[in-house]
Amino acid sequence: MTKTIPIEEIHCHVDEEVTLQGWLYHSTGKGKLRFLQVRDGTGIVQAVMFRPNLPDDVFELAKRVTQESSLVLTGRVKAEPRAPGVPGGYELDVTGLEVVQTAEEYPVTPTEHGVEFLMEHRHLWIRSKKQWALLRVRATVMRAIRDWLDSNGYVEMTTPILTPAAGEGTTTLFEIDYFGQPVYLAQTGQLYNEATIYAFGKVYCFGPTFRAEKSKTRRHLTEFWMVEPEIAYCDLDGMMEVEEQFVAHVVQAVLRERKQELDVLERDTDGLERVIPPFPRISYDEALDRLAAIRQSTEDPELKASLAIEWGGDFGSPHETELTKQFDRPVFVYGYPTACKAFYMEPWPGRPEVCKSVDLLAPEGYGEITGGSERISDRALLVERIHRDRLPEAAFRWYIDLRRYGSVPHSGFGLGVERTVAWIAGIHHVRETEPFPRTLGQMYP
Ligand code: 4AD
Numbered sequence: 555m556t557k558t559i560p561i562e563e564i565h566c567h568v569d570e571e572v573t574l575q576g577w578l579y580h581s582t583g584k585g586k587l588r589f590l591q592v593r594d595g596t597g598i599v600q601a602v603m604f605r606p607n608l609p610d611d612v613f614e615l616a617k618r619v620t621q622e623s624s625l626v627l628t629g630r631v632k633a634e635p636r637a638p639g640v641p642g643g644y645e646l647d648v649t650g651l652e653v654v655q656t657a658e659e660y661p662v663t664p665t666e667h668g669v670e671f672l673m674e675h676r677h678l679w680i681r682s683k684k685q686w687a688l689l690r691v692r693a694t695v696m697r698a699i700r701d702w703l704d705s706n707g708y709v710e711m712t713t714p715i716l717t718p719a720a721g722e723g724t725t726t727l728f729e730i731d732y733f734g735q736p737v738y739l740a741q742t743g744q745l746y747n748e749a750t751i752y753a754f755g756k757v758y759c760f761g762p763t764f765r766a767e768k769s770k771t772r773r774h775l776t777e778f779w780m781v782e783p784e785i786a787y788c789d790l791d792g793m794m795e796v797e798e799q800f801v802a803h804v805v806q807a808v809l810r811e812r813k814q815e816l817d818v819l820e821r822d823t824d825g826l827e828r829v830i831p832p833f834p835r836i837s838y839d840e841a842l843d844r845l846a847a848i849r850q851s852t853e854d855p856e857l858k859a860s861l862a863i864e865w866g867g868d869f870g871s872p873h874e875t876e877l878t879k880q881f882d883r884p885v886f887v888y889g890y891p892t893a894c895k896a897f898y899m900e901p902w903p904g905r906p907e908v909c910k911s912v913d914l915l916a917p918e919g920y921g922e923i924t925g926g927s928e929r930i931s932d933r934a935l936l937v938e939r940i941h942r943d944r945l946p947e948a949a950f951r952w953y954i955d956l957r958r959y960g961s962v963p964h965s966g967f968g969l970g971v972e973r974t975v976a977w978i979a980g981i982h983h984v985r986e987t988e989p990f991p992r993t994l995g996q997m998y999p
């Protein structure tokens with residue numbers, strides 16, 4: 555019996571006889587030679603078959619085996635600098651081959667099909683090298699998120715997905731029938747974490763989040779994953795310091811641990827290497843000035859039109875994209891107009907039309923990856939805001955209560971996993987960063 559190993563550990567087994575369990579990714583050959591590219595979930599390796607060294611039936615089987623057939627291979631590991639694969643540089647000199655199941659004609663060839671076809675075949679598309687690399691980056695992003703928070707004193711809280719009221723505004727709520735009562739899928743766990751900080755100090759929740767957004771952009775999903783840290787006794791400045799440490803940790807972890815996947819994705823990592831605190835900080839007002847200057851100087855009428863914005867308006871993708879092009883690392887934009895943000899944000903001292911909010915915009919045009927704020931800690935003001943937004947006060951009774959028993963300044967933010975992964979991996983559309991994405995037009999598979 556030889557030892558079964560994962561391809562990612564092949565470098566530890568040079569000159570040993572090993573077994574691999576995987577699937578056929580690609581096969582070529584000529585005359586007495588056959589090259590099988592075999593993947594096993596941890597990597598891809600080239601398996602070489604040389605006719606004179608093998609029984610006839612094994613070599614013939616190798617010629618017939620179809621793409622994506624499941625197979626078990628035995629052979630000797632050789633260091634071969636020219637061998638392709640992930641990681642490259644090793645190959646398997648095959649001595650035995652067993653086909654577990656012969657695959658039917660495989661329908662997915664990423665280079666030949668459009669995204670719509672590929673999305674319909676998402677259950678198969680995820681086997682392709684680029685999708686595989688991307689979802690491995692995602693897993694590392696998720697782990698690095700937890701690692702940083704867990705090792706910096708944050709306690710993980712699970713917050714409910716079924717909720718009695720809006721957290722982020724009423725226009726993007728998914729309503730469901732809960733035994734005859736309307737309830738909503740969570741848009742955020744934040745409001746619950748504003749309760750848990752009073753028990754634990756620093757907390758986070760991390761889970762699926764729902765927005766009934768009718769936006770068909772490359773940045774919007776209807777179901778996405780968000781991590782939301784919340785901190786007692788923390789103001790807006792303190793929170794930005796937390797955010798930049800946190801985001802830098804996540805990026806550096808991917809650079810360290812997923813180098814080969816970033817290579818597969820052909821990601822230029824120079825920009826990512828620069829993601830080290832401190833990040834630049836500009837106010838909303840300054841951002842507007844910068845946008846006005848771009849409008850002034852551009853000759854492109856379409857760009858000019860897409861950047862039109864008055865004081866008070868929220869940024870759309872074009873605004874964020876142009877702003878981030880001016881910085882070589884993520885940039886904080888703080889102090890948005892109160893009217894375009896959620897009800898719970900603390901007003902700017904002496905300027906109530908502005909709130910203590912901050913978004914972090916990722917470079918290279920990726921735009922907003924986090925949104926956060928200092929929260930209103932005064933009870934009367936909070937109640938006024940709940941009325942302003944015509945939210946049902948009764949559903950928020952518990953939330954208002956928090957301002958009655960030891961209220962303190964506190965702040966928190968939410969980071970969207972898919973947008974963060976798209977940026978780090980250099981992928982255009984967030985839908986590829988989920989194994990099974992949900993968008994306005996995507997519910998199958
Ligand atoms: O800015 P948002 O809406 O903020 C909140 O939900 C706050 N309650 C967070 C907090 O303070 N605890 O969302 C935060 C982040 C965005 O910056 C973005 O990365 C992501 O969540 N996000 C989406 N990602 C994909 N598709 C969507 N429809 C998204 N909406 C928000």
Ligand code: MG
Pocket residue numbers: 913922924925
């Ligand atoms: Mg936001």
